[in-house]
Amino acid sequence: MIEISGLRHQVLSVPSLALEEGDTAVIGPNGSGKSTLLSLLAGLSLPAEGKIMVDGRPPRQVEVGWVSEFPDQSLLFTRVYDEIASPSRFAHLPCAEVTRRVEEAAALVGIEYLLPRTFRELSGGERGLVALATALSSGPELLVLDEFDSHLDAETAGTVAKALETSPCRYCVRCTQEMETAAGADTVLYLAHGAVKHAGTPDQIFPTLKETCFYPNSWRMREHAGRL
Amino acid sequence: MQVACESLTFTRGEFTLSCTGIFGPGLHLVTGRVGSGKTTLALLLADLLHPSSGRVCLEGVERVTLSFQNPEYHVTGATVRAEAASYGADPDAVADAVGLSGRLDDDPFALSRGELKRLHLASLLSMSYDLLVLDEPFSSLDCVQKHRLCRALEERGGGITVIFTHERQILPAVDHLWEVEGGTVRDLGAVPGAIPHWRHAPPYLKQALARGLAPHNITLKDIIEAEAACKTHD
Numbered sequence: 001m002i003e004i005s006g007l008r009h010q011v012l013s014v015p016s017l018a019l020e021e022g023d024t025a026v027i028g029p030n031g032s033g034k035s036t037l038l039s040l041l042a043g044l045s046l047p048a049e050g051k052i053m054v055d056g057r058p059p060r061q062v063e064v065g066w067v068s069e070f071p072d073q074s075l076l077f078t079r080v081y082d083e084i085a086s087p088s089r090f091a092h093l094p095c096a097e098v099t100r101r102v103e104e105a106a107a108l109v110g111i112e113y114l115l116p117r118t119f120r121e122l123s124g125g126e127r128g129l130v131a132l133a134t135a136l137s138s139g140p141e142l143l144v145l146d147e148f149d150s151h152l153d154a155e156t157a158g159t160v161a162k163a164l165e166t167s168p169c170r171y172c173v174r175c176t177q178e179m180e181t182a183a184g185a186d187t188v189l190y191l192a193h194g195a196v197k198h199a200g201t202p203d204q205i206f207p208t209l210k211e212t213c214f215y216p217n218s219w220r221m222r223e224h225a226g227r228l
Numbered sequence: 229m230q231v232a233c234e235s236l237t238f239t240r241g242e243f244t245l246s247c248t249g250i251f252g253p254g255l256h257l258v259t260g261r262v263g264s265g266k267t268t269l270a271l272l273l274a275d276l277l278h279p280s281s282g283r284v285c286l287e288g289v290e291r292v293t294l295s296f297q298n299p300e301y302h303v304t305g306a307t308v309r310a311e312a313a314s315y316g317a318d319p320d321a322v323a324d325a326v327g328l329s330g331r332l333d334d335d336p337f338a339l340s341r342g343e344l345k346r347l348h349l350a351s352l353l354s355m356s357y358d359l360l361v362l363d364e365p366f367s368s369l370d371c372v373q374k375h376r377l378c379r380a381l382e383e384r385g386g387g388i389t390v391i392f393t394h395e396r397q398i399l400p401a402v403d404h405l406w407e408v409e410g411g412t413v414r415d416l417g418a419v420p421g422a423i424p425h426w427r428h429a430p431p432y433l434k435q436a437l438a439r440g441l442a443p444h445n446i447t448l449k450d451i452i453e454a455e456a457a458c459k460t461h462d
Binding site for chain 1: 240241243259260261262263264266267297298300339340341342343345346364366367368369370371372373374375394396397398428430431432435448451452455
């Protein structure tokens with residue numbers, strides 16, 4: 001379980017929150033604190049006050065995979081292969097193991113064909129896929145995805161969803177503006193003005209957002225079809 | 229006024245993009261899979277890449293601009309106020325319109341990504357252009373801002389607007405559809421005739437077509453209207 005208590009950091013204030021294993025979707029307006037929450041969960045920043053525990057450990061003691069919306073800002077190497085290999089090489093794993101992990105992660109995300117390429121040749125969406133493969137290569141317990149789906153087409157998003165299902169990581173926390181994606185998560189958090197306004201399953205959360213555009217289109221269509 | 233792509237090709241390594249077609253006045257929507265060549269076409273239209281062969285011929289088009297998918301690539305000002313002013317926009321009006329009035333003296337990089345995208349788009353759209361090319365304008369925006377952007381694009385008077393996007397939920401009513409597949413740009417034609425041929429249509433639209441509906445345009449509202457109209461005629 002991920003447990004948050006007495007958390008205050010920049011705009012964000014979360015007195016108490018517990019997340020079960022599985023997929024958590026974080027939704028809410030721009031500037032509501034979604035990315036701030038994600039960077040704290042990933043251990044990229046330390047909270048000004050309060051604490052976050054993942055199975056009893058702070059995030060920096062947990063194997064975390066993190067992907068941002070603009071991987072250009074976090075990538076280190078020129079070649080795709082080197083980028084995906086970087087977590088394994090930084091961990092001083094034997095060469096054969098590095099190769100195995102790179103190939104496995106690339107196959108999982110379906111980007112073997114990108115391995116010999118350089119970042120300059122890749123599109124925005126492809127860079128996101130490389131960042132995801134890099135994050136998955138270390139076998140993270142916690143995967144944190146910061147709106148990385150906003151540059152993916154529907155088919156690629158489907159491939160990614162399958163890759164995430166087969167990956168063994170216990171927690172996946174992602175923020176998204178795609179409500180159809182959020183509707184498929186185990187848990188949904190709705191943030192506004194730095195606070196968690198609603199937390200629960202999609203069936204619990206979305207009815208409270210019915211009067212807003214955060215209500216999934218497919219749910220609206222279903223109900224509309226039902227009424228006619 | 230038009231932008232004509234005449235036997236246009238662009239080659240980088242093993243990838244080649246090719247396009248022949250005319251972008252006339254109105255709203256054009258270009259879709260395609262990741263890596264299919266959408267951004268390459270956007271850069272070619274905005275004259276930021278030079279074609280390997282063929283040409284992009286502008287007729288009656290003087291003011292051209294491009295919105296990059298990464299809003300931070302546009303930042304030149306040290307404050308939100310200076311940033312909006314750098315587009316020639318009125319910073320107070322822009323900030324007011326996108327709910328950033330309290331942030332005028334902040335560093336643009338202190339904004340969240342979605343807020344920065346909003347600031348960028350509102351600054352850009354406050355000016356007028358003959359050709360406006362938008363690469364992933366909906367990314368990072370929340371649904372309230374996506375609807376806002378759709379209205380702003382629909383209300384843009386005159387000019388040619390070309391939108392490259394993966395957005396699948398909130399889209400503006402458009403005039404023309406295009407698809408990019410494996411480096412080939414296909415002109416699907418004018419809406420509504422083009423709609424049944426649109427392979428990247430969002431799920432709500434595909435479902436509506438499968439139910440035999442004939443919406444006038446591509447927005448969710450058009451589907452609901454088509455559904456109601458079909459019911460009335462039963």
